[in-house]
Amino acid sequence: MDAITGNLDLWGVGVTYTLVVFFFGGIIALVLGTVIGAMRVSPVPIARGVGTVYVNLIRNTPLTLVFFFFVFGYSALALPTLPNVILGILAIGVYTSTYVAETLRAGINTVPVGQAEAARAIGLPFGKVMTLVVLPQAFRSVVPPMMSVFIALLKNTTVAAGFSIAVLPRLQSDISNSHTRTGSSMEVLLWVALIFVALVMLLTWLQRTLENRWRIAR
Numbered sequence: 001m002d003a004i005t006g007n008l009d010l011w012g013v014g015v016t017y018t019l020v021v022f023f024f025g026g027i028i029a030l031v032l033g034t035v036i037g038a039m040r041v042s043p044v045p046i047a048r049g050v051g052t053v054y055v056n057l058i059r060n061t062p063l064t065l066v067f068f069f070f071v072f073g074y075s076a077l078a079l080p081t082l083p084n085v086i087l088g089i090l091a092i093g094v095y096t097s098t099y100v101a102e103t104l105r106a107g108i109n110t111v112p113v114g115q116a117e118a119a120r121a122i123g124l125p126f127g128k129v130m131t132l133v134v135l136p137q138a139f140r141s142v143v144p145p146m147m148s149v150f151i152a153l154l155k156n157t158t159v160a161a162g163f164s165i166a167v168l169p170r171l172q173s174d175i176s177n178s179h180t181r182t183g184s185s186m187e188v189l190l191w192v193a194l195i196f197v198a199l200v201m202l203l204t205w206l207q208r209t210l211e212n213r214w215r216i217a218r
Helices: 008-040 045-059 063-075 084-110 113-121 126-141 143-163 168-176 185-217
Strands: none
Touching: 008 045, 008 084, 008 126, 008 143, 008 168, 045 084, 063 084, 063 143, 084 126, 084 143, 113 126, 126 143, 143 168, 143 185, 168 185
């Protein structure tokens, strides 16, 4: 327990930054992924093409390289300086949005075509057909795979530790390199692993809750 009690300040910072990167990265991924997923099934060829190129380009690029492009590439553009944590949130959000888009596209394909056709027959434009008819049903059908995407997002926050963002895995080097801190590297890593297991279990509980609630609503 010395690894925890002797470094409460660092653990507080590590947990906070991990949750911040996860939460805001998840919001970006969900919003952007929904837009890209809708573009992937759009009747407009240009929109489908842009969505396809975006997904294939970003999803096939390793997450570490995406972080490099945002953290180091941004500074090379001589733009206003942004904290690494914001750049990391953007990087992980953009990367995860491709998986959200593909998961949502699979959900859209489960919605009967006749419902969309009926909505268009009464004069609804594509945007309202998606937001009022298709997407609500698609989101319900993809709760388990979508939650798997967000569990992967949570675990991918560990990559941010290599880019000077004080997420949980960075504690290992901070404590090991300090002569005034208690706890070995292995102890710290084991506690980090346990915290991630607890967070994943919380997301799994949320998944089951949403599944049960929406199953009753149907």
